[in-house]
Structure formats: C-alpha cells, structure tokens
Amino acid sequence: MARFRFLFDEYLTFGALPAVVLTTKEKKQELLQSYFQTVVQKDIAERHKINNDTVLKTLLKLLLNSSYITISKLFNSLKSMSIPVGKSTIDNYLSYIESSYFMSEMYIHKSSVINQLQYPRKVYFVDTGFMTALSTKFSKNMGRLFENIVFHKLGRENETMYYYKDDKGNEVDFAILNEGKATALYQVCFDLTDEETQSREVRSLVKAGTTLNCQNLNLLTLEKPDVLKLPQEIRVISAAEFL
Template identity: 40%
Template sequence: MYPNEKITFFFDEIQEVENWEIVIKRLVEREGHNVYLTGSSSKLLSKEIATQLRGRSLSVELFPLSFKEYLRFKGFEFDEILTEQEKVLILKYLDDYLTYGSFPEVVMEEENREEILREYLRTIIFRDIVERHKIKNIQILKLFIKFLINYHTKKVSINKLVNYFKSIGIKVSKNTLYEYLEYLNDCYFVFPLKKFSYSLKEINQSLSKPYIIDNGFIRIFDIKHSMDKGKYLENAVFVELRRRGFVENENIFYYEDTIGEVDFLIKENDEIKCLINVCYDLNFDNYDREVKKFVKIGKKLNCNNLILITFDYEDVIKEDIKVKIIPFWKWCLLNNL
C-alpha cells in the first residue's frame, strides 16, 4: 500500500515456520523495515538469531505481571512512606498475587480467573507442546505436568518418577520425561533449577527443583490443596529473579551441603554475589535453620550479601555476617537484590 514508506512487520509464533530467519534477515538488512517477532519459545532468544542479524536485534522476555505492575493494574500508586491502611491493602493484594498469580487477564477478571488459568494451561499443553513436538501420549504428559506442579520448589528425581509411573501401570522412559521437561522449559512453563557447584559435571548430575511460571497454575492444580504459603512465596521469588534477568543454571542456582540448604545462589562471573533464602514467617522455632545455618553457609562460601525474604517481617540481624530480612513486597517494589 505504501511502497515508498518503511513498513513495520509483526509476526507471532514465527518459529513454527521453517527457515524464517532468512526472510527476516532480508526484511531488516536489505529492505530496512522494522520487524517485531513474538513467540512462546526460548528459541527466539537464541544467540544464533542475534548472530544472523549481526547485532541488529533486541530480545525481550515477557513474564506475567511483577508485583509493582500488579499494583498498577489495581490502581495503587506506591510511595515508600505508607499509611497503615495502605500497608494493609498491599498485604491483601500480595496474598491474592501469591495465590492466583498475575496474568493480566486473571488480574482483571477475578470471577473467572480459575477457568482462564485452566484454558491457558490447555493452550500451553496442546499448542506449545503436543502440536509443536508431535506428542502422542498426551496422558503421560498431563500426569508429568501435574507432578511437577505439585512438587514445585522440591528436588525431583526423574528415575524415581519413572519407577512411580511403572508402579501404577504406566510405562515411560526417563529419556521421554527429560524431553518433556525440556519442552516445558522451552515454552517458559517450568524452570528446572540445578544445584550450584564449581564442577559442571556435578551441576548437570544434580537433581532439579522445578519452579512454575505463575502461581495461579500451582493453585488450581495443587491436588493436596495445602496452600503452603512458604512454597508459593518461594516460587514467586524465583520468577521475580528470572524476570530481572537471572537465568537458571547460568547465574542462579540452589545450594546444599551438610550444613543446610540455600534457596537461591546468585553468581556473577566466578564470584558468588548473593545468597537468598525465603521464609514466609520468621519465628523462634525456625530461627536456627533460617538464620544461623544461613550465616554458616555464607561464611563457608565467602559471601557477605545474605537476604532473607519474608511475607511481611523486616529486620537486620547481625550474627557473624549481617542478614538483611526484607518483605517480598518491599523487595519487589524497591528492586533490591
């Protein structure tokens, strides 16, 4: 229509088209058009694409709403100085955020949010996995997804899961489950987090802890209906870290040794930049586990930046190493690491 003007092209799910990079390269380099590509596959972020477009591409990962964005959707303007009434409202919103997640449509349509989430999951299963990868045994895939959701934040053994499936009369190989896990990670549904080690072999051989893209999926497919708020909070912390650009098994891991476990270890180059633990409610009963063991691990790893994220409790504890205790909402809104 406008042959003498630059055209802006928008392509969605373009990774489904074979050799699409050739056409995009021509549109951008030879014809000088602006091109936007969107899709539900991590392949759109690959270094190969950036290399083919010779640095002319800019990749952006889109996640469900951050808590700051969630508050904006609710019409809440954040100020560092809060009234008591505003603080109560923030905690109410946070509880809802942790329970039902933060897909924009879910946030706006509260009455139908569970059905919306179920439809999202059906779309992910059938369009992003079954159709894309030509999965034949959909029933096993569904069971695997439910298992990962119910074991979010916990270490998962694929070998044990194969044996479990076998015990209930379902035959599946561990290679198949590893493939399914890769597909779920590729479409941004599950993020399997490995244990930190200075040995690449030990990292690869360690058990993964699955984190889910949005807490809403955990809520509607949590067959135990336990609503373990600590685990919901931990999942939300991981997604926030991922949103900030930390990538699982590249610069974010979990850590475990004979002393105890740390939920998240942040690495920068060859240095451990930060250790983060998540504790919904810090109290006398869990103080030794959440603080004293945390400090011992910090000393062992030579890391002085220890952060303990809670639902609402805030403090600074000075043991041998200072532990900064910060509520999740403040950690999100102030963008503190």
C-alpha cells in the same frame, strides 16, 4: 499493610495473568485450568508432535506439585500410576516443557557440571496461579509460591543462579554468582514468627555465607517482625520492599 497483604495473597494464589486477574474469584481457577490445557495442547503436544498427551499432562501435574525433581523420581511416580514411559522420554518431555517457558529448572551450586547432575533440580513455573489451580494438596504452600515469585525477579536481574546445599542439609534458596564467585545469597522464609523455622533458615544462610565467602546475605519474608534478633550481617527484606 492490610491492603498489600490482601493483594499479595491474591497474587500468590491466582498469579498475574491479566485475564485471570480481571475475572471474578469464582472463575479464576476454571480459567487457569483452561490456559493449562492450551499450554499442553498448543505449546507442547502439537509443537513436538506428541499424539498421546496423557503422559505429558500427568508429568506436568507431578511437576507442579514438586519442589525438587530427578528423572528417576518422576519415572517411579509415573510407574506407580501404571503409566509406562522411559527415562529418556521423560527427559525429552522436560526439555519440551522448559522450551515452552512454562517451567524453569535450577541446579545446585557445585564445582563441576557432573557433580551438579547428581543432585535434584528445583523447579519453578511461569505463573503461581497454575501451581494452586492444579495442586493436589489441600492447603496452599505460601512459602513455595513466594519462592517462585522470588526466582523470577532474581532471574531477570541475574544471569547465573543456583541453590546451595551442604553435606549436612543446610540449604539456601538462591546463590547469585558472578564469574564463578557468589556475590549474593537469598533465603526465602514466608513467615519469620516461628522461632524454630527462623533459626534454621538463618543458620543455613550464615553457614553458606562462610563457606562461599559471601557477605551479601539476604532474608526475604512477608513482613518484618517487630522484634527480630539476627546476626548483624543479615539484611531482612519484606515482600513489599523486594517487589
């Protein structure tokens, strides 16, 4: 397990791009930043004829440091940096970024598209290495990195996926739908040893299961604690089992 933990931490921190995996630890971030410049220049700016890529680069860095986005929030953040750009341009740039496969967006589970558009979208990236190499935060958010990996694995296996959040703020990371019905719910909790965190995540999962009439409840975590008292209907899955 110690070997798995070491390799998994490397995977979360530096991603899975082959050249990055094979290079020395000292050069990984430099290589990731070089790849980022290539994505900006070749896959987005040149393809969509963006002459001034300053806004694009800043927007991408804002996205990489965000879990949820709205056009208004991004607009206000750029405005506070004295970067003048319209909301329609931001919307276009988001479309360009997503079409390059660098980023994916996930909407909230609501009864109509109009309702969905009123809520923030969650964002995930093609590789976790970019999230750490270009982070403005001093410490790594291992839970967010783990959730990014879960998003891609579930996305490969399921066609329709949303996040769920009720009016009281109880949230579940992934709701899998089939023909409009929730068939599975997944909650990502990197560390279950904190009782308050565990209680919050489990409560949200159980409430969502009741509301959506879904009995397939899954709690994903790095390692299963030796002693864990959870409702019987919840299945705990370790990172090693999930991957």
